[in-house]
Amino acid sequence: MTEPGALVSMQGIVKRFGAVEALRGVDLDLGQGEVLGLVGDNAAGKSTLMKTLTGVHQPDAGRVFFEGRPVHFRNPHDSRARGIEMIYQDLALVPSLDVVANVFLGREKTRRLLGGLVRQLDERAMEAATWDVVRRLRINMDSVRKPVSLYSGGQQQAVAIGRAMSFNARVIVMDEPTAALAVREVGKVLDLVRDLKGHGVSVILISHRLQDVFAVADRVMVLYGGTNVGVRRVAETTMDEIVRLIVGAGERVS
Amino acid sequence: MTADSDTAVAAAPRPRLLPFAWDRVALPGFILLMGLVFGSLNPNFFSWTNLTNVARQSSVLALLSIGQTFAIVSGGIDLSVGSLLAVVSVLGSMQLVAFGLVPGVVGGILAATLAGAVSGLLIARTRIPPFIVTLGMLSLARGTAFTVTGGMPVVGLPTEIQWIGAGSLGPLPVPGVIAAVAFVGAHWLLRRTSFGRYVYAMGGNEAAAIAAGINVRWHKFFVYCLSGFCAGVAGIVITSRTLSGQPTVGETLELYAIAAVVIGGTRLGGGDGSLIRTLFGVIVIAVLGNGLNLINVSSYIQLIVIGAIIIVAVGFDLWRRERRA
Structure with a gap:
């Protein structure tokens, strides 16, 4: 079977x-x-x-x-x-947070400060890793530091896929x-699927x-x-x- | 494309959650304008004595506004902070009288933090909205402050406590320094730690925060503990300034803390905002009050002016957002 x-x-x-x-x-x-x-x-x-x-x-x-x-x-x-990653239709993104924050939400990279006493977000590392994903998936995006609410539905879909990819997803x-995309954006998302x-x-x-x-x-x-x-x-x-x-x-x- | 991306990585290492226009230009501009108007009407406005006075007087509001910023960005609100001042003032004073300086200060801050923890527990564990829980706590805390004192002030505090409210570190007023340190620490917490990130996430899209595996309940609880702690520190400052325990202290101050946050441009719905904006909001309220005093505008008129500014500031902010979107 x-x-x-x-x-x-x-x-x-x-x-x-x-x-x-x-x-x-x-x-x-x-x-x-x-x-x-x-x-x-x-x-x-x-x-x-x-x-x-x-x-x-x-x-x-x-x-x-x-x-x-x-x-x-x-x-x-x-x-x-x-x-195995599931991307729901509502995408589960936080609109006011930027692309980097959304990609790493819930598993932020941090580095230790004051001899390990406190942990601070490692923005540099997260941004670099986000650009890696953006390039790997050839997502058209000029900045990963803008809130995702400023991006189109197709780009938000790409962010959600990028988030799944940065979890080293094998199945998405x-x-x-x-369903919620403008016609001209559908092709881009389908291209992303082919890239995956x-x-x-x-x-x-x-x-x-x-x-x-x-x-x-x-x-x-x-x-x-x-x-x-x-x-x-x-x-x-x-x-x-x-x-x-x-x-x-x-x-x-x- | 690739070259552009590299430049962006190199040039923008700092997190930018929103493009700043309003809190970078408009609000500082308005503060500057107020300063120029008040300064030209009364030259004393720019004197060091007056400016340190502004810092001293606004430090309590500043501390409350810090906690309020966390509550509002997380999608909630904390209406209890004004009443928590009275709890700290009364219980802190009683402990100051009974056990001395350090137990009094620690005990006062602890009392407010615990009250915040109770609110936080209810908000995290039940479906009662933060507005209702903290509204209840507003009444509960005020009532407790009146009950334990029978409505009378607590007196006979050790005079060393006065240093916190009236003392100076070199040229700088102690309460101003406390508020400044708190602002820097809170800004770091909100912008540079996972906890801060989750505060935005909970307020911006709670379902997404849960889907991302964030322990939303724990972080909500912590937000209200933090707000209580800020009210605790503010309560110690106000106790030091009055050198007594006053059950009536801080009435309606929670509304000014909320006003400072929204004048700064933080949305009441949550998910967005910053402590820099809140700082500007606090400065607007502080400078306005002080300047109007200096040019002999009655405190009744001041209430009218501050009310109008709250509405205009939020209206302007909404107009700006809609134009950008």
Whole structure:
């Protein structure tokens, strides 16, 4: 069932909320450096599946493998420790803080002062590291010292991705990264996804915008009513087929 | 692009959380203008005696405003600081009388810090808003100060305590030095430490702070302990100046502390602000009060003028932000 060499493999994931069965035995495989589109109607189980992967939810049944070994993520800290980062749609940035502060929020670099008595933020080191990420991802940004609220939605998305990258992320889950963006910014964010892939980072892209998924994803996986109703290579499918699967009109597989 | 980036790294090692226009130019300009007007109307304004007087008188407000800045930047507010002055004044004085100088000073500061800790615990642990918790503490603290003294002042304090409020270090007034040291230390704390960064994060986007793994509860608790501590130090200064324990001291001073913060340009919603701005806000209030006194404007009129300035300053700040955005 598991593709050989899958970085992440979720098998038979079941998640219930009271009487509601949100996930009914879902399988998911993600290869190293692969971009997987995750699509489905509202309440199809996309978010629940990703929250199970990142440790926000614990599955009621099923197993998760990372690099072939079984893992149990009790909370997002556990999954983050393995290099799995989730970028939520609201990005979880602090608008009034600058790019550097946002990238390093919660794990600031500090240096000791007065013989180790106190710790002071090491702004120089954090700024240099931020520029490294900005260059690596080729983010178009003239300053990392401006509050992120002054940047466009696409640039803020880039900051959130840069933050994930500076955690040495190996898997980045992006929840609707292009939904709130101006048209001309969508292409830039998709370029970023390709860059991540180029750096060997695996990406799970949750999106309602099929044209975005088809532009960057290697494979696309469709959820319907908490079930995996199909996985297709993007090169071997059409938007029509995917739309049929999303609305539940396709034949069930797997 | 790359060359530009390198220059930026080299040229901007300091954290800049917001581009400064208002607190770099407008507010200092306004202070300068006030100085010129008051100085030309009364030459005594620029005398060393008067300027040190301003520092002495405004040091209590300055100390309260420091704690208030942390509370407001963190997305909260501390309405209790004026009443905490009375607690320190009364309890500190009683301890000064009973146990002497050092126990009195330490005990007074500790009392206010503990009151701040109680507020902080409630704010961190419950969903009661900071406005309500500290409003309750405002009444609680004032009531306690009246109750333990029966409404009467505490007298018979050791006279050495007067040095804190009236003494000088060379040419500099001691309370001014205390306030200045506190400002420098607090500025470092807010701008150069992880704690300070989290204060901004909690006020700017609490959900993001939690998602980043920041212990929001602990840091909120600490913010109100810090505000209480600042009120404690301010209370010792005021006790030294009055050489008695007064349960009525500091009434409405919490409003001036909030005014100093917002005149400086710190947004009440949190996530933004600085102690440099607050310092300018304190100076505006202090210079205005002193200057109007020198040109014999009644204290009633002063209230009107300060009220108008609060509204105009915040209105101007909002207009500036909207124009930039």
